[in-house]
Amino acid sequence: MARKEGKKEASAEAEPGDKVQVECASGKYCGILLPRKQESPFLALKLGSGYNIGIRKEAITAISILEKASAQFRKELKEEKKSSSPAGKVSLLACGGTIANRVDYRTGAVHPAVSAEELLESLPMQTRGTVQPRMLFSLPSEDMSPAHWAELAKAAAESIKGGAEGVVITHGTDTMHYTSAALSFMLQNLPCPVVLTGSQRSSDRGSSDAELNLSCAIAAAKSDLSGVFICMHENLSDESCALLFGPKARKMHTTRRDAFRPINSLPAARVDAASLSVEKISPNCQPRKKESKLALDTRMNTNVALQYIYPGLKPSAIASLAGYDGVVLAGMGLGHLPVNLSGDKLAMPILKEVAQLVNSGIPVVLASQCIYGRVDMDVYTNGRVLKEAGIIGNLCDMTPETAYVKLMWVLGREKRMGEVKKLMETSIAGEISERSPIAPY
Amino acid sequence: MKCGIEIHQRIAGRKLFCRCPSPSDHPSSDGSKAGEARFTRRLHAVLSELGEMDAAVRMESIRQRQFSYAASLNECCLVEADEEPPHQISQEALAAAVAICRLLKSKVVDELHVMRKNVIDGSNTSGFQRTALVGIGGEVETPLGKLAIQTVCLEEESAGIIEGKEGSAEYSLSRLGVPLVEIATEPSLSSGKQAQEAAFAIGSLLRKTGLVQRGIGSIRQDLNVSIPGGARVEIKGVQELSMIATTVDMEAARQSQLIQISKEAQKRLSGKPIEEVFVDLTEIFKETSCSIIGKAIRSGGCAMGLLLPKHEGLLAKEILPGRRYGTELSDYAKSAGIKGIIHSDENLSKYGITDDEALEVRAALSAKPSDAFVIAAGERRKAQAALSEVCRRANYPGVPEETRKANPDGTSSYMRPLPGKARLYPETDLPPLEIGSSILRKAEEEVRRMEKEEKEKAQLLSALNPQLSSQVSSVRGLISHNESFSQEFSSPEFSVFAACVKKGIDAKFAASVISNTLQALKREGAPVSSLDEPKLIDFFESFQKRVFSKSASPEILRAMCQEGISASQAAKKLGLQLVTGDELLSLISKEKLGISEFMAKHRLRVDAEEVQKAFKKIT
Structure with a gap:
C-alpha cells in the first residue's frame, strides 16, 4: 500500500511534456509523458523514436523525471496563437467544426479549437489579406441551436452593412444544412453571397479538404452572386467545389468529402480550385444586387418538432406532440403516414392523432423521408385523407430539415393557420422549386 | 561501420x-x-x-x-x-x-x-x-x-x-x-x-x-x-x-x-560557407542550343546559377562507380522538382553549351578558375529551390543524414532528408487499444502451431535419405501448385516426396517416379502439369495398396494426366491391375511358361519379386 502511495506521488510530480523514465516489471522506458485522462488505466509515453505507447499504470514501479518540459511545449499545449489580420473585403465568421479542429491529446480525438486567424494561415498571402476573420463560436455543429443561427445571422448582417463584399462562415458539417436553411430565411434581400463551408477531413492530416473548401468559399463570397450557399467538395477530387443553395442542400454521407448534395435542385455553381473561377450551373442563381437593402429577420418560434414516421410508430408518440406550436412529419414515400383505410387488424394508424393536432390549431407540415422528390398527397387515397385532414406541404420539395427550420421561422411571425399554410407552401428563399430538374441525385 | x-x-x-x-x-x-x-x-x-x-x-x-x-x-x-x-x-x-x-x-x-x-x-x-x-x-x-x-x-x-x-x-x-x-x-x-x-x-x-x-x-x-x-x-x-x-x-x-x-x-574554403546567391542567367541562354535550358526558358521558366567557390574539380570526384560528387548535388536539385543540374566539372559542350556561353556564365557569377558553378533550369520557384538544396548540401560538413533509394547495381541515389x-x-481516428488476452491467446496459438509444424518437419527431414532428398529437391515445375502444397517445402514435388516418406511409401520408388518417370513423361509430351499433390499421393497410395505394379507406373501416370482419372481407374482402364497371390499362382500354373517368358508377357501386371517367389514355390 505504501509503495502504491509512493508511486502516485511520483506520477503526480511528472507533468505532460516532461521527459521521464518509467520503470515496470517488463523493463524501463524513456520518453515524453503525454497528456492523458486521469482515469485511464494506461500512461501514454512518446518514445525517442516518435512512437507512442501505453504502459499499464498498475505495472509501474517508479517514474523519474529526466528533464522538465520545455516552455515551448507547454505553450503549444495551452495557448492559441494570436495574430492580427489586416481589414479585408470578405468577412469570415468562424463557428468551430472539423475545419477548426485540433487534436486533443487528453482524449486522443479531435475537437474544435483553432482561432479564426489560424484558419487563414494555410491560405496564400494575397487571399488572406482580403479576409477579415472573426471568431463567433467554437462549437461542433451538433451543439448549435436555433439561438446560434440568430447570432450568426446578426453577425453576417453586421458585416454586410459594414461593407463586406461577401461573408464566409466556417461551420461544422453535421448541421450545416440546418444553418444554411435558417440563414436563407433570416437574411432577406441579400445583396451579396453568404457562403458556409467546413471540412470532412480535419486539418491535422495532409489530405485535409479544409484549405481547398475555404479558398473556394472565399472565391464564391467574392463572386457575382447573391444568396446563402454551402460550398464543399464537388466530388472525391481536389479539383472543384460545388456551390449549393442554402435551403436546397443536405449532408448525405457521414464521411465523404462530397457529402453535401443538392436536393431537388441543380448546384448553383461550381468553383474551380485552381483558377478560383465561379461557373454558374443553375438558372436560379441570383446576381449580386448592390442596391438591395438587406432585411434581417431572426424571429423564430423554436417550439417546433420534427418527427420521423416509421412502421410501428405508436399513436401516443403523435399525441404527445400536442405541446408544440408546430410539427413537421418526415413521412414515407410521397408523404404517407399509417392511416389504415382498409381496417387491417395489425395496422397502427395515426390519422386520428394527426387530425387532432391540426384541429387543435397546430400546423402539421409533411416532408418526405425519401429526401429526393416532391410530396404529393393527391396520388393515393391514403394521401388524400391527409390533405383533407388539413396537413400542409402538398407538392412541396423541401427536405424535412428545411421544412422544420422554415416552420420555426414562419411561426415566428404568423399564427393564423391559413396564413401559415400559405407561407409554408410558397417559396420564400428558393426552398421550393417550381420545376423538378432532371438531375442526378 | x-x-x-x-x-x-x-x-x-x-x-x-x-x-x-x-x-x-x-x-x-x-x-x-x-x-x-x-x-x-x-x-x-x-x-x-x-x-x-x-x-x-x-x-x-x-x-x-x-x-x-x-x-x-x-x-x-x-x-x-x-x-x-x-x-x-x-x-x-x-x-x-x-x-x-x-x-x-x-x-x-x-x-x-x-x-x-x-x-x-x-x-x-x-x-x-x-x-x-x-x-x-x-x-x-x-x-x-x-x-x-x-x-x-x-x-x-x-x-x-x-x-x-x-x-x-x-x-x-x-x-x-x-x-x-x-x-x-x-x-x-x-x-x-x-x-x-x-x-x-x-x-x-x-x-x-x-x-x-x-x-x-x-x-x-x-x-x-x-x-x-x-x-x-x-x-x-x-x-x-x-x-x-x-x-x-x-x-x-x-x-x-x-x-x-x-x-x-573545407580546406580550400578555410571554413567560409558558400553563399546562397542565385544569379539569373536567362539572358545569356536566350538563344542557346542547349536543349534542357532552352526548353525551360521557352516554357516560361528561367536559368539560375550558383557559384561554388574553390570547388573546381571536386564535383568530378568519383565516389562510387559511375557516381560523382556532382551526381550527389544533382540528386538534391532533383528533389526540388527539376530534372537535374549542369555543372562546370562536366563537359558543357555535351549539353550544347558553347564556350562563349560558359564564359558569360563565369563572368555573370564572377567565377575564378578555381571556382565551380551549377546551373538549374526550370520554373523560377523550383530552380531556386533546387539551387538552394545544392547550396545546403555543398555547405554540409561531411555526410548528411539521408534517405536513399537502392539502385540495382548496389549504388544508391538521394531521395529526401532522413525523416x-x-x-x-x-492517429486521432482510433483510440489506443489494449493488447488484451484474446489477442495474446490467438498469438500464442499461432506460436504453438508453428512450433508443432517445425517439430514435425524436423522429424520428417531427419527421416529422409539425404541422397534421395537432394535428387528430388532438384526437380522443379513439373506438377502444378495446389492449396495443400505445404509452404514449408521448396517445391510441390518435394512436398509429395516428404508426404510419401511420412506415409511409409518406398522412398527410393517415390524419388525415382518424381525425378525420372515424371520427367520422361513430360519429355514425351504428356500433360504432367495437370497432376498435383493430391493426385500424386493417390498414385503412391494405390501403389502401396498393390493396385498396380512398379513397372506399370509410366502407363498409369500417363493415363492419369491425359484423362484426368485416378490411379485405380487408370489401372482398370488399361487392364493393368496387379495380379497377385492365388490369382498369380493359378495364372502361372495355367500358362505353363518359363519365368522369363512369363515376365516378358505379363511384365506390367505383376510384381517381379512376387513372380520369382511364386515360381520357386511351384517348382
Missing part, C-alpha cells in the same frame, strides 16, 4: 484498417475488371503534435505535386480513398505481429497507439502512413550469432506508383493498407555480409510462420548504414537479398569518399 536493417514483410489476410482483400490473396480477381474509381488530390504539410515540421515533409511540400489515384472497386473501399475513417485494426494482423514478437522474444506493449507517419509524396491518400509499435527489444539467431532487435511495428503498405512525373504522380490504391510487419534490428552489424545474413535469417523466420504473404514485393529490406565521421543513411528498397552486402559496403565507401571531399572543400520523430503524431 555500423549497420542495422529493417525488414518489411507483408502479412497474409485482409487489409489492416478495412475489410478489403489484399491483392495477392485473390489473384483470380486481377483479371476480372470490376471497374475502378479515379480521383485527384493535393497534399499539405502538417506539423507534429509537438509543433515541429519534418525535414522530409518540408522538402516534398516544395514540389506541390498533384496526385491521381486509381482505385480498383474490388480491392479498395472508401478507407483507401481517405473518404472514411479507418476501421479498427485487423485483429488477425495484430495477432500475427504479436506472434512474430514472441518468436523474436520482443516485449509486447501493454497498449497499442496507432500513429500517423507523415508521408506526402502521394503514396498514401491520407498524407500519412499508419503505424504502431507492437514490440520492443528481442533477438534473432543468425549464422553469425545473435542479433538484437530494436522494434517490431505493424504498419500499412503504401500505394503502388504507376507513373511519377515532375509535377504529378499516379498511384494504384490496390496495395494501400495491406498489413506489414516492420522489424528493425539494432545497428550492431559491422559488415555487408553480416547484414545479408541477418536479413536472410529474419526473412526465413517470417516465412516459417506461415502468417506472411509470399512472392515478389512481399518482403523489402531497408538498410541503415553509418561509418565513423559519417552519418546515418537509410537505403530503401533493396530488392535482391544477394545485393545487401554489396549495397552496405558501397554505402560505407560512399561515406568515406564524401568525408574526404568535405575535408578537401525523424517529428513526422509521427497520433
Whole structure:
C-alpha cells in the first residue's frame, strides 16, 4: 500500500511534456509523458523514436523525471496563437467544426479549437489579406441551436452593412444544412453571397479538404452572386467545389468529402480550385444586387418538432406532440403516414392523432423521408385523407430539415393557420422549386 | 561501420484498417475488371503534435505535386480513398505481429497507439502512413550469432506508383493498407555480409510462420548504414537479398569518399560557407542550343546559377562507380522538382553549351578558375529551390543524414532528408487499444502451431535419405501448385516426396517416379502439369495398396494426366491391375511358361519379386 502511495506521488510530480523514465516489471522506458485522462488505466509515453505507447499504470514501479518540459511545449499545449489580420473585403465568421479542429491529446480525438486567424494561415498571402476573420463560436455543429443561427445571422448582417463584399462562415458539417436553411430565411434581400463551408477531413492530416473548401468559399463570397450557399467538395477530387443553395442542400454521407448534395435542385455553381473561377450551373442563381437593402429577420418560434414516421410508430408518440406550436412529419414515400383505410387488424394508424393536432390549431407540415422528390398527397387515397385532414406541404420539395427550420421561422411571425399554410407552401428563399430538374441525385 | 536493417514483410489476410482483400490473396480477381474509381488530390504539410515540421515533409511540400489515384472497386473501399475513417485494426494482423514478437522474444506493449507517419509524396491518400509499435527489444539467431532487435511495428503498405512525373504522380490504391510487419534490428552489424545474413535469417523466420504473404514485393529490406565521421543513411528498397552486402559496403565507401571531399572543400574554403546567391542567367541562354535550358526558358521558366567557390574539380570526384560528387548535388536539385543540374566539372559542350556561353556564365557569377558553378533550369520557384538544396548540401560538413533509394547495381541515389520523430503524431481516428488476452491467446496459438509444424518437419527431414532428398529437391515445375502444397517445402514435388516418406511409401520408388518417370513423361509430351499433390499421393497410395505394379507406373501416370482419372481407374482402364497371390499362382500354373517368358508377357501386371517367389514355390 505504501509503495502504491509512493508511486502516485511520483506520477503526480511528472507533468505532460516532461521527459521521464518509467520503470515496470517488463523493463524501463524513456520518453515524453503525454497528456492523458486521469482515469485511464494506461500512461501514454512518446518514445525517442516518435512512437507512442501505453504502459499499464498498475505495472509501474517508479517514474523519474529526466528533464522538465520545455516552455515551448507547454505553450503549444495551452495557448492559441494570436495574430492580427489586416481589414479585408470578405468577412469570415468562424463557428468551430472539423475545419477548426485540433487534436486533443487528453482524449486522443479531435475537437474544435483553432482561432479564426489560424484558419487563414494555410491560405496564400494575397487571399488572406482580403479576409477579415472573426471568431463567433467554437462549437461542433451538433451543439448549435436555433439561438446560434440568430447570432450568426446578426453577425453576417453586421458585416454586410459594414461593407463586406461577401461573408464566409466556417461551420461544422453535421448541421450545416440546418444553418444554411435558417440563414436563407433570416437574411432577406441579400445583396451579396453568404457562403458556409467546413471540412470532412480535419486539418491535422495532409489530405485535409479544409484549405481547398475555404479558398473556394472565399472565391464564391467574392463572386457575382447573391444568396446563402454551402460550398464543399464537388466530388472525391481536389479539383472543384460545388456551390449549393442554402435551403436546397443536405449532408448525405457521414464521411465523404462530397457529402453535401443538392436536393431537388441543380448546384448553383461550381468553383474551380485552381483558377478560383465561379461557373454558374443553375438558372436560379441570383446576381449580386448592390442596391438591395438587406432585411434581417431572426424571429423564430423554436417550439417546433420534427418527427420521423416509421412502421410501428405508436399513436401516443403523435399525441404527445400536442405541446408544440408546430410539427413537421418526415413521412414515407410521397408523404404517407399509417392511416389504415382498409381496417387491417395489425395496422397502427395515426390519422386520428394527426387530425387532432391540426384541429387543435397546430400546423402539421409533411416532408418526405425519401429526401429526393416532391410530396404529393393527391396520388393515393391514403394521401388524400391527409390533405383533407388539413396537413400542409402538398407538392412541396423541401427536405424535412428545411421544412422544420422554415416552420420555426414562419411561426415566428404568423399564427393564423391559413396564413401559415400559405407561407409554408410558397417559396420564400428558393426552398421550393417550381420545376423538378432532371438531375442526378 | 555500423549497420542495422529493417525488414518489411507483408502479412497474409485482409487489409489492416478495412475489410478489403489484399491483392495477392485473390489473384483470380486481377483479371476480372470490376471497374475502378479515379480521383485527384493535393497534399499539405502538417506539423507534429509537438509543433515541429519534418525535414522530409518540408522538402516534398516544395514540389506541390498533384496526385491521381486509381482505385480498383474490388480491392479498395472508401478507407483507401481517405473518404472514411479507418476501421479498427485487423485483429488477425495484430495477432500475427504479436506472434512474430514472441518468436523474436520482443516485449509486447501493454497498449497499442496507432500513429500517423507523415508521408506526402502521394503514396498514401491520407498524407500519412499508419503505424504502431507492437514490440520492443528481442533477438534473432543468425549464422553469425545473435542479433538484437530494436522494434517490431505493424504498419500499412503504401500505394503502388504507376507513373511519377515532375509535377504529378499516379498511384494504384490496390496495395494501400495491406498489413506489414516492420522489424528493425539494432545497428550492431559491422559488415555487408553480416547484414545479408541477418536479413536472410529474419526473412526465413517470417516465412516459417506461415502468417506472411509470399512472392515478389512481399518482403523489402531497408538498410541503415553509418561509418565513423559519417552519418546515418537509410537505403530503401533493396530488392535482391544477394545485393545487401554489396549495397552496405558501397554505402560505407560512399561515406568515406564524401568525408574526404568535405575535408578537401573545407580546406580550400578555410571554413567560409558558400553563399546562397542565385544569379539569373536567362539572358545569356536566350538563344542557346542547349536543349534542357532552352526548353525551360521557352516554357516560361528561367536559368539560375550558383557559384561554388574553390570547388573546381571536386564535383568530378568519383565516389562510387559511375557516381560523382556532382551526381550527389544533382540528386538534391532533383528533389526540388527539376530534372537535374549542369555543372562546370562536366563537359558543357555535351549539353550544347558553347564556350562563349560558359564564359558569360563565369563572368555573370564572377567565377575564378578555381571556382565551380551549377546551373538549374526550370520554373523560377523550383530552380531556386533546387539551387538552394545544392547550396545546403555543398555547405554540409561531411555526410548528411539521408534517405536513399537502392539502385540495382548496389549504388544508391538521394531521395529526401532522413525523416525523424517529428513526422509521427497520433492517429486521432482510433483510440489506443489494449493488447488484451484474446489477442495474446490467438498469438500464442499461432506460436504453438508453428512450433508443432517445425517439430514435425524436423522429424520428417531427419527421416529422409539425404541422397534421395537432394535428387528430388532438384526437380522443379513439373506438377502444378495446389492449396495443400505445404509452404514449408521448396517445391510441390518435394512436398509429395516428404508426404510419401511420412506415409511409409518406398522412398527410393517415390524419388525415382518424381525425378525420372515424371520427367520422361513430360519429355514425351504428356500433360504432367495437370497432376498435383493430391493426385500424386493417390498414385503412391494405390501403389502401396498393390493396385498396380512398379513397372506399370509410366502407363498409369500417363493415363492419369491425359484423362484426368485416378490411379485405380487408370489401372482398370488399361487392364493393368496387379495380379497377385492365388490369382498369380493359378495364372502361372495355367500358362505353363518359363519365368522369363512369363515376365516378358505379363511384365506390367505383376510384381517381379512376387513372380520369382511364386515360381520357386511351384517348382
